[in-house]
Amino acid sequence: xxxxxxxxxxxxxxxxxxxxxxxxxxxxxxxxxxxxxxxxxxxxxxxxxxxxxxxxxxxxxxxxxxxxxxxxxxxxxxxxxxxxxxxxxxxxxxxxxxxxxxxxxxxxxxxxxxxxxxxxxxxxxxxxxxxxxxxxxxxxxxxxxxxxxxxxxxxxxxxxxxxxxxxxxxxxxx
Numbered sequence: 001x002x003x004x005x006x007x008x009x010x011x012x013x014x015x016x017x018x019x020x021x022x023x024x025x026x027x028x029x030x031x032x033x034x035x036x037x038x039x040x041x042x043x044x045x046x047x048x049x050x051x052x053x054x055x056x057x058x059x060x061x062x063x064x065x066x067x068x069x070x071x072x073x074x075x076x077x078x079x080x081x082x083x084x085x086x087x088x089x090x091x092x093x094x095x096x097x098x099x100x101x102x103x104x105x106x107x108x109x110x111x112x113x114x115x116x117x118x119x120x121x122x123x124x125x126x127x128x129x130x131x132x133x134x135x136x137x138x139x140x141x142x143x144x145x146x147x148x149x150x151x152x153x154x155x156x157x158x159x160x161x162x163x164x165x166x167x168x169x170x171x172x173x174x
Contacts, residue, residue: 006078007061017075017137019065028062068133069159072140072152081145083152095154102161110168118172122165129158 008015011027033039035054043051064070076083102125109117132155139148 007065007074010058010061011065013065015075015078017068017072017133017140019071021066024062024065028058031058068136069152069155072133072136072148072155075140076145076149076152079143079145081149083149085153085156091154091157095157099157099161103164106161106165106168110171113172115169115172118165118169122162122169125158125162125165129155129162132158 006015011024011031013019013024013027032055035051035058039051041048064074073083102121105121106118108114109121132151136148136151136155139145139151
């Protein structure tokens with residue numbers, strides 16, 4: 001195994017956005033079987049350390065590739081495109097207005113204890129997010145990194161909003 005290989009190469013996957021989750025899981029387990037520290041319990045200290053490094057690297061790669069947003073960010077990184085999440089907060093006014101409307105709807109439903117409305121918002125937002133992930137796959141496959149970068153930054157907002165909806169749902173269940 002090569003420490004300089006990217007996450008896709010580590011699991012012998014093509015460098016593309018769309019991946020088969022079950023295939024990734026299987027390949028991750030195969031790599032873990034090869035590098036798991038338990039296999040090297042009776043080995044020397046250097047082999048134990050190397051095994052631990054590989055196991056850690058495999059875990060990090062797996063966690064990145066299994067999450068669509070992280071996978072998209074990683075593909076942009078590999079293509080040399082920084083999403084500038086911390087420094088570039090410019091968003092289209094329409095998107096910002098939509099975000100305000102979503103947040104108001106979530107706040108109203110949460111304050112009103114409206115579990116049904118929160119579930120409706122969750123399902124609607126999940127559908128929007130999934131459609132955006134399909135679009136990101138197309139943009140990345142077409143090497144349209146500028147548009148993909150913008151969409152990734154938007155999805156960061158949407159994923160955070162989905163987390164807030166889930167948090168509101170959980171607070172109503174307590």
